Amino acid sequence: MLPSAALSLSSYSGLLAAPSHQADRAACGLLLGGSTTTRFPSTSNFTHCNFNGIRNPMLLSNSRNLSLKTSVAVDSNQLGSSDPAIKVEKKKYYFVVANAKFMLDEEEHFQELMCERLRLFKERNMEQDFWLAIEPKFLDKFPNITKRLGRPAVALVSTNGPWITFMKLRLDRVLAESYEAESLEEALASNPTTLEFKKPENWVAPYPKYEPGWWKPFLLPESDNPKP
Secondary structure (H helix, E strand, O other), rough: OOOHHHHHHHHHHHHHOOHHHHHHHHHHHHHHOOOOOOOOOOOOHHHHEEOEEOOOOHHHHHHHHHHHHHHHHHHHHHHOOOOOOOOOEEEEEEEEEEEEEHHHOOHHHHHHHHHHHHHHHHHHOOOOEEEEEOOOOHHHHHHHOOOOOOOEEEEEEOOHHHHHHHHHHHHOOOEEEEEEEHHHHHHHHHHOOOOOOOOOOOOOOOOOOOOOOHHHHHHHHHOOOOOO
């Protein structure tokens, strides 16, 4: 009897002397109703293991830390990544152009058409879409026009293509084309020019001649005109 009792005690002593992690596994297996040889899921799945309805606080804490580190890593990558350059869409501008004396001094109907259109836009609270540019820089892109053009030149520019077509037919002695620009400032950029027109010796019309400078309200303000 003694040998068998000793054998039994030695088998139990082997269990008691087992390493702590094996004892933890055995205890967890008993609590789950399994045998001491039950295999446990990996550490990543321990958050789903309930101990009498209570989650292991250490595992939950580790899970939160892992989740937090992952989210921070994603945020840092997003912050470190460089977005592709935003491409600015160019807008199309239409224009008619002629020498300044014809446009601003000789063609009286032009002044009337411009002032009436500006008044209409103001009455209807419409955004102005037409301007004048004296010696505009965009003319350098049109050598076929500049070689036929008297200088200094003045261009009527608008984003309204059909209206520019109408003005070409109305003014007749003008040249028409179109171009693209990223901003209004770029579209109307001009070279500084002083305009002076001689007064006619004999003015036979029943109304007074328009005063020089009537075109200034249609120019891009100097503060908006890029300097060369």
